[in-house]
Amino acid sequence: MSRLNILVVEDEDAIRAMLVMVLEQAGFKSIAATDAEDAQKILDDSSPDLILLDWMLPGISGVEWLRRLKKEPMYRDVPIILLTARGEEEDKVRGLGCGADDYITKPFSPKELVARIRAVLRRSGKIQGLAQIALGDLVLDTEQHRLSIGDKQLEVSPTEFRLMQFFMTHPDKVYSRTQLLDQVWGRSVYIEERTIDVHIRRLRKILSEHGREDLVQTVRGFGYRFSLID
């Protein structure tokens, strides 16, 4: 598999250089642009797998450009991570849901950045860990988007599928509602924590039709755990 390509759009030289270095180090290819116009050009003839976009840019701002991109069907699906300065409109990024897949506040550690990038890529399907994840008689097939117990198919919605995917790749560990939101929905969406309960309920309902409602366990005061063992 060829290296994934990341477009960095950042006007400050020092930060841009650092980003590129970090990305290289982490095994990504990268192209850098200093403003939205540049970025647009690059986008038009190469097709990056992900865009790291500074919130503040000279000329067309990062957010502004982001909005435009999200209107074009052609580029809508390119995952985007926003770079923002601490305290700067952080709430707005979350609240407005302007289309970014995640955001990260400057300054940040290289490890954190890379972890975020990987998470977003994974969510958007660009990195597929294993095509098939099996746990006991549970099989989740990411390619066919199918979930089955033994040879019985389970009918799950997209969100339920992603939730299951997360659970099956992170079994036996408790996750808080916040963590689940971050991991499964993405950091930039703002959703009530209680909504998790409802999704858990939906999952359990489906699982219980096959006698496996015990897979998703409540850990009172902390969150939920997915585990084969009781």
Place this chain on the structure above:
Amino acid sequence: MSRLNILVVEDEDAIRAMLVMVLEQAGFKSIAATDAEDAQKILDDSSPDLILLDWMLPGISGVEWLRRLKKEPMYRDVPIILLTARGEEEDKVRGLGCGADDYITKPFSPKELVARIRAVLRRSGKIQGLAQIALGDLVLDTEQHRLSIGDKQLEVSPTEFRLMQFFMTHPDKVYSRTQLLDQVWGRSVYIEERTIDVHIRRLRKILSEHGREDLVQTVRGFGYRFSLID
């Protein structure tokens, strides 16, 4: 498990003192140095698990020292968190490029600092002993939030879990009710001391179902002790 040791390198007395206090409070051991030379000496004969390093130091600057450290194989893997003043942000980011694992902007809250430290320690694997605490055939797993004796699961409530966690990480030592309240419930809650008795009782009841009620021992006039030996 012995407490993790943190080397604080900071020239301003007030801040250094504060740091040391916060660290103690959070259960870390700490050694302080006021400049890079001092720090180097300490580093040479003790081996801290993490270094909290001020960006600006008299003499050899923090970053400069950091660079040197990262060149020495011996010290390369010691995780480092940079302390920086607000407004030096770009420099900081560049600092991360040179090997720091995280940075934190002054002023910061103790809570934030401790959280960062824990995160870095966890990432670097130093804190993994915290995931599972085993004492005899008792195993408390903080990741899974499970407590078991042998292969039997114990059903404990959140508070009981925390109490057990404290006991298991501080065995063989007597704690007064006040100390237990401070450590397990937190300093800021006001609860009747007698309430502890009730929780002890609940714990004992659970433990006694597995024939281990002798683990929690009453030390009349002082408090309670958790110990495998009778």
Place this chain on the structure above:
DNA sequence: TCTTTTTGTCATAAAAGGGTAATATAGGCT
């Protein structure tokens, strides 16, 4: 555009947890 599905939110029910006080028991001292 018109359905159908998906998904987030709310209101309410249900359950679990946790603090307190009252009572019982035990330890230790004179």
Place this chain on the structure above:
DNA sequence: AGCCTATATTACCCTTTTATGACAAAAAGA
């Protein structure tokens, strides 16, 4: 033994947390 104090135990009630069902907005198909 008798008394005082410290701890154990129990029951109760209030609070917090989670489960559940219904609804409507949004998204996806058709």
